[in-house]
Amino acid sequence: MGTVIEIAKKAKEALGPLLRLSTQEKNQILLSMAKRIALHQEAILTANKKDLAAAKTEVEQGKMAESLYHRLKLDEAKLKDIMAGIEQVASLDDPVGKITLATEMDEGLELYRVTCPLGVVGVIFEARPDALTQIASLCLKSSNAVILKGGKEAEHSNRALFTILHEAAIEGGVPSEALALLETREEVKDLLKADRYVDLIIPRGSNALVRFIQQNTSIPVLGHADGICHVYVDEAADLKKALDVCVDSKVQYPSACNAVETILIHRQSAAQFVPMLLSELKAHGVESRCDEEMIRHLKLNGTPKAVEEDWKTEYGDLIVSIKMVNDLDEAIAHINTYGSHHTEAIVTKNEKTFDRFFAEVESAGVYWNVSTRFADGFRYGFGAEVGISTGKLHPRGPVGLDGLVTYKYKIVGNGQTVSLYSGPKAKRFVHKPLKATTAK
């Protein structure tokens, strides 16, 4: 295999041949990957059993969470889902080669902005073997080379799945080096240093993993460490809707990154809404921690108190903090100060209030009267999701295939020089939009 730097260099060199594959050829390979998984189902499940046996010991010794064990486990149904996932990627539009800007600079001088792959993508994921197939298929569809590093606990499963995907890829004309699997933790550190060859790192796993990666590489990282989402219940809220949105945002899947962690309530709505909310959350097994001022104001004696640390915490569990605010400004300031720029919702009947909330909250998703749980590539209609990014720049929010491409500019001419457009007799640019379909 060679060192990680060599692997990354070879992946970069494989981009040319990879780019020469047509959309149809890429789709054919994806379908063949799915077929081969069906064909080699027994081998995959046998490999997975090895991982499960080791994991079981870890769980018994208290070294692994039960939930991790379940995510690791493959069975026929999960493999069916994996195959369906790959087939779905085959059915999506090819994100490469789309013209997003077309300008006639002058007669016979045309400018185009065209989508293209990022290049080499490094993916570091924990546990779930289905992450391997999902990301590998998305990278192939977007003509990116990919270097995968799965968790040690899924070692055998990952190797079995990787071998099958790799065989299908090579048979379909993908250069062998365009798809690589790393197996040791030491290699991750080298991968993070390979900024000359690796164009994007996607970490999929715990907040701690993501934070470690963000702090230890100069390569752009797609992802988010924290998901501290908020719901703000305005003074002009429909309280029935507010209740639905708050409860769904917390309860529907509390460990998801788009679950709400802090509910902000306008002082005018608090007296009526908070008792409803606390009782409904309690019925769903949620622990509510309230800020001191609200406890005093509403005489909620005995309610657990939320402190400064709570505003910064992603519980990932059936716990929520609740704070009373005096106005929209205080709500926005709280979210921009303590939030993680992931997703926030406001419940209000006042459109002007929403408009200000939308404009001034600095998060990737800002919703009006709906649950924060809608922040998801599938729900957005992107078909498949690579992850959710909380950075300011592209790709931002739930990232689908479009997040695995960037763009380059093409100018098509006929020997033109800039001298023609300079000096006292300079020709003038016309800068007229062109129909995108006339490219080249």
Place this chain on the structure above:
Amino acid sequence: MGTVIEIAKKAKEALGPLLRLSTQEKNQILLSMAKRIALHQEAILTANKKDLAAAKTEVEQGKMAESLYHRLKLDEAKLKDIMAGIEQVASLDDPVGKITLATEMDEGLELYRVTCPLGVVGVIFEARPDALTQIASLCLKSSNAVILKGGKEAEHSNRALFTILHEAAIEGGVPSEALALLETREEVKDLLKADRYVDLIIPRGSNALVRFIQQNTSIPVLGHADGICHVYVDEAADLKKALDVCVDSKVQYPSACNAVETILIHRQSAAQFVPMLLSELKAHGVESRCDEEMIRHLKLNGTPKAVEEDWKTEYGDLIVSIKMVNDLDEAIAHINTYGSHHTEAIVTKNEKTFDRFFAEVESAGVYWNVSTRFADGFRYGFGAEVGISTGKLHPRGPVGLDGLVTYKYKIVGNGQTVSLYSGPKAKRFVHKPLKATTAK
């Protein structure tokens, strides 16, 4: 003023009021900035004279380049250009609030992707006081707060210009803290650490400055350290056009980042083309350094030899390196290995050859039969330019106003929960494109 962190924090807090300014209000402020520059022309030129006096001593002592002195110098004509530049920014479309995706997720549940400002932009520039007015006006137009740090050599000029812009901004309703000027070099280091408040850093200056900044901050940096651009003259090139493109790419403005540094020539074209090229370049005062193999092959005895180091060098001067290659693959590999992902051109009559060159060269601009010097925001029709970015992700290539905005997702609903779309009785998403004009 307070510390840099305080200044950055206050700039962040000023974003709300800044966002509440309408397009018309922003344009009004820009026009007022231009007017005030005319009004205070004498004061600006007096301040500039102080800088020039100090600079003259530096030039005489050999501590400052003559060219830097000229860039520093303001006069009536340059101030007219500055005013025209600001007025042009006023005339451009507002980049904020554009809908770039609109999807009906379900009846009464709509998803929008909307452009929004980045937030706080830090700009570090050398010498040219016109960079201050250009970037400040672009940031205001895109509703970004901006923290400016100019070079010490332009200290008085920058302060005079800043004061005028700042007064116009405040009078027009911009919060005072949304526009700040730093004055000492120590403050730059603090600015680079203010990742909690600063969303983008734009360095405008020497390669060394840009490289220092890229290596010393975790904030995204827009820009490029090197501009090592290539022209590849294919075996199927029209040699007359190739000559025009090569000469213009080098000679039209040799110190520009988009000037060519290395010309690659297909072995089949070399015998006929190289003598023409060398003679034409010589006539323009260009020193040509040729690779050893070509010198031998074409018996160019006495021609300066290009070595490995030449392929990595941005001369920024009337020097060019020339290399003979055996085929398109070698040309692409050379560019991807030694280039800086800025801009490359191919001269060929063969469309298939261009298509492969375009797909496989990993640069922000890939041109067919035109000069590399076209890589420029004005020539692209972007109206104004913040800089040219050679990173892979957005913003890439010449960056106009569009590079100063990002996007956020809006969902507008009516109390919907994700529970409705989950489980055995799940509602299904429809995911139909909406007409963008129906937003909200």
